[in-house]
Amino acid sequence: MLQDGFGRTIEYLRLSVTDRCDLRCTYCMPEKFKDYSEPEHWLSFDEIERLLSVFARLGLRRIRLTGGEPLLRKNLPELASRLSRLPGIDDLSLSTNGTQLERYAGVLRRAGVTRLNVSLDSLDRERVQSISKRDVMPQVLAGLEAARNEGFRLIKINMVAMSATTDDEIDAMTAYCIERGFVLRLIETMPVGEGGRNTGFLDLRPVQERLRRRFGLVDGVVPGGGPARYLVSGDGRFQIGFITPITQHFCATCNRVRLGVDGILYLCLGQNHTVDFRTLLRSGGSNADIEEAVLAALRTKPHSHDFTSRPQRVVRVMSATGG
Numbered sequence: 001m002l003q004d005g006f007g008r009t010i011e012y013l014r015l016s017v018t019d020r021c022d023l024r025c026t027y028c029m030p031e032k033f034k035d036y037s038e039p040e041h042w043l044s045f046d047e048i049e050r051l052l053s054v055f056a057r058l059g060l061r062r063i064r065l066t067g068g069e070p071l072l073r074k075n076l077p078e079l080a081s082r083l084s085r086l087p088g089i090d091d092l093s094l095s096t097n098g099t100q101l102e103r104y105a106g107v108l109r110r111a112g113v114t115r116l117n118v119s120l121d122s123l124d125r126e127r128v129q130s131i132s133k134r135d136v137m138p139q140v141l142a143g144l145e146a147a148r149n150e151g152f153r154l155i156k157i158n159m160v161a162m163s164a165t166t167d168d169e170i171d172a173m174t175a176y177c178i179e180r181g182f183v184l185r186l187i188e189t190m191p192v193g194e195g196g197r198n199t200g201f202l203d204l205r206p207v208q209e210r211l212r213r214r215f216g217l218v219d220g221v222v223p224g225g226g227p228a229r230y231l232v233s234g235d236g237r238f239q240i241g242f243i244t245p246i247t248q249h250f251c252a253t254c255n256r257v258r259l260g261v262d263g264i265l266y267l268c269l270g271q272n273h274t275v276d277f278r279t280l281l282r283s284g285g286s287n288a289d290i291e292e293a294v295l296a297a298l299r300t301k302p303h304s305h306d307f308t309s310r311p312q313r314v315v316r317v318m319s320a321t322g323g
């Protein structure tokens with residue numbers, strides 16, 4: 001079992017396979033962002049497989065492919081297929097903005113991805129365009145329909161709740177997800193990078209109570225070990241999660257770390273603690289050296305983020321760490 005210095009079991013890793021993106025969501029990436037990692041620093045598929053196989057031997061159980069936009073990484077299905085077969089890994093999932101999902105849904109499913117998170121912040125086409133800076137809603141909806149037909153075990157919609165998000169937008173998204181069997185997750189905007197700080201968050205506590213009454217929902221638990229608190233419909237078929245890093249933080253049950261495309265391990269989304277695995281991998285480190293470095297890195301995982309007391313702390317953009 002992999003444990004950090006506070007006794008938390010770490011069994012989940014979010015792997016950013018690229019820090020590039022075809023969208024520019026206000027809360028994530030500045031419109032003129034250019035500070036990308038150098039291609040020669042990107043871990044190759046062999047390096048990723050080697051590093052994650054060491055993590056898996058130590059106790060990692062679940063991997064999520066993320067980015068930037070992961071579907072921009074060339075040959076991603078090949079990487080997915082390699083990671084889904086790693087001994088010890090029993091869950092491979094993907095977070096995507098959905099712009100290319102229509103084309104990739106089938107091949108990803110066959111490569112062993114079982115669960116999808118698709119980001120969609122509104123069902124109002126102009127709002128989506130103004131948030132993401134591209135007119136992509138029709139493509140994303142087509143991608144979601146394609147994914148539905150491919151038999152993924154679970155499809156979740158990630159909707160960032162910004163200060164400008166309205167009740168009508170949340171209600172429309174809830175109704176859309178109920179109709180299609182998608183799990184909805186509302187996420188309070190985090191003050192990561194300048195965009196995250198400037199966007200403003202929506203306190204989800206009153207939203208939760210309003211949706212409970214409006215859609216007749218009750219408290220529920222959804223397996224997966226994530227940070228969301230869930231409400232479910234009476235028949236259990238619809239679930240909505242509330243990710244509240246600002247108003248009710250969940251650091252005590254944190255079970256994850258994040259690996260950047262350049263081999264930098266991020267110990268906390270809301271802190272600057274990192275460990276460089278690229279140099280170790282490329283300087284002839286043995287598997288035993290990597291194992292030792294992983295255990296040492298986990299001992300430095302911070303207790304909690306400081307999103308409310310020190311929102312200026314994290315200057316990197318969210319697309320660098322994969323959210």
Ligand code: SAM
Pocket residue numbers: 021027028066067068069070095096097117118119158160187188189190191192195196197318319322323
């Ligand atoms: N491009 C993919 C996507 O959008 O799903 C994967 C990467 S994205 C960084 C992962 C998740 O982080 C998305 O659901 C996105 O909405 C969320 N995210 C990005 N910036 C955020 C912020 N400042 N606060 C809260 N969530 C954020």
Ligand code: SF4
Pocket residue numbers: 021022023024025028029067068069097119318319
């Ligand atoms: Fe790209 Fe995802 Fe960030 Fe939006 S949230 S800019 S889609 S990485």
